Amino acid sequence: MDKQTYITLADGNRMPQLGLGVWQATNDQAENAVHTALDNGYRSIDTAAIYQNEEGVGKALSTTSVPRESLFITTKLWNTDQQHARKALTDSLKKLQLDYVDLYLMHWPVPEQGHYVDAWQQMIELQKSGLAKSIGVCNFQPAHLLRLEAETGVKPVINQVEIHPLHAQLELACWQKCHDIVTESWSPLAQGGNGVFDSEIIQALSKKYAKTPAQIVIRWHIDRGLVVIPKSVTESRIIENLAVFDFKLDKSEVLAINLLDQGKRLGPNPYTFSRAD
Numbered sequence: 002m003d004k005q006t007y008i009t010l011a012d013g014n015r016m017p018q019l020g021l022g023v024w025q026a027t028n029d030q031a032e033n034a035v036h037t038a039l040d041n042g043y044r045s046i047d048t049a050a051i052y053q054n055e056e057g058v059g060k061a062l063s064t065t066s067v068p069r070e071s072l073f074i075t076t077k078l079w080n081t082d083q084q085h086a087r088k089a090l091t092d093s094l095k096k097l098q099l100d101y102v103d104l105y106l107m108h109w110p111v112p113e114q115g116h117y118v119d120a121w122q123q124m125i126e127l128q129k130s131g132l133a134k135s136i137g138v139c140n141f142q143p144a145h146l147l148r149l150e151a152e153t154g155v156k157p158v159i160n161q162v163e164i165h166p167l168h169a170q171l172e173l174a175c176w177q178k179c180h181d182i183v184t185e186s187w188s189p190l191a192q193g194g195n196g197v198f199d200s201e202i203i204q205a206l207s208k209k210y211a212k213t214p215a216q217i218v219i220r221w222h223i224d225r226g227l228v229v230i231p232k233s234v235t236e237s238r239i240i241e242n243l244a245v246f247d248f249k250l251d252k253s254e255v256l257a258i259n260l261l262d263q264g265k266r267l268g269p270n271p272y273t274f275s276r277a278d
């Protein structure tokens with residue numbers, strides 16, 4: 002396998018640019034998928050307390066021969082725990098069978114709850130105590146990010162948001178780059194394609210590079226400088242999704258895929274998402 006690439010976060014920590022997502026995987030599926038991924042060269046895993054599969058991820062992590070310092074493990078603070086971040090992270094660590102996570106993310110701002118700044122302050126303390134090496138957020142908009150920095154003096158190093166060719170988020174990614182915040186793409190494959198894989202440009206690039214449509218889309222994220230975490234519980238796809246470091250899209254090809262953007266979200270709108278169950 003060609004060498005995978007890493008991104009340096011504003012706090013100096015490095016993270017793999019490509020990782021495995023495990024949303025909607027059961028504990029058993031997550032355990033198998035993480036085993037397969039680590040055996041085939043992945044080093045970054047993205048889970049969350051709300052996925053209810055941290056135990057499965059933890060089982061795989063506890064038996065892998067990959068040294069802990071080579072792994073990059075992310076989990077997330079769920080909305081209903083925003084006032085209890087330390088307990089939430091401690092519970093996650095127990096399930097993951099880890100002493101620390103590499104990245105702890107606040108899952109949603111849920112502005113109507115009014116707790117996200119307080120939660121961020123707690124996460125700053127968790128980082129100081131070494132339980133999380135880096136801290137960041139998901140689904141934050143610039144207004145939320147600016148408020149965190151203004152009120153705590155600490156900026157998230159990463160914002161994980163919905164990005165795929167139907168929702169390219171060009172402005173947000175550009176704004177975050179100017180603010181030294183790394184952009185990480187969730188649902189990077191548009192949740193299995195949603196028509197993207199059949200589009201003319203993806204088909205043409207797939208032929209040109211002799212790569213699958215999913216590999217072309219993953220490479221589009223990487224060549225935009227984003228971190229990307231495609232999910233799969235299928236061994237062949239887990240392997241396929243990492244085999245993207247032996248080719249590169251040129252700038253005009255990245256721009257051509259950008260033109261598929263329809264501003265079409267597949268997930269909730271972060272301004273209004275208020276699920277707190």
Ligand SMILES: NC(=O)c1ccc[n+]([C@@H]2O[C@H](COP(=O)([O-])OP(=O)(O)OC[C@H]3O[C@@H](n4cnc5c(N)ncnc54)[C@H](OP(=O)(O)O)[C@@H]3O)[C@@H](O)[C@H]2O)c1
Nearest residue numbers: 022023024187188189190191192193215231232233234235
């Ligand atoms: N922070 C947040 O709010 C948030 C929200 C959503 C997701 N996420 C994170 O982002 C990760 C990825 O997003 P996602 O799970 O929504 O969707 P995704 O990665 O865009 O797509 C996953 C789907 O694509 C299929 N797939 C994977 N590789 C494929 C390939 N090479 N060819 C064809 N189909 C393929 C998978 O099927 P199989 O599994 O059956 O192979 C699955 O159905 C999640 O797992 C999670 O870690 C975060």
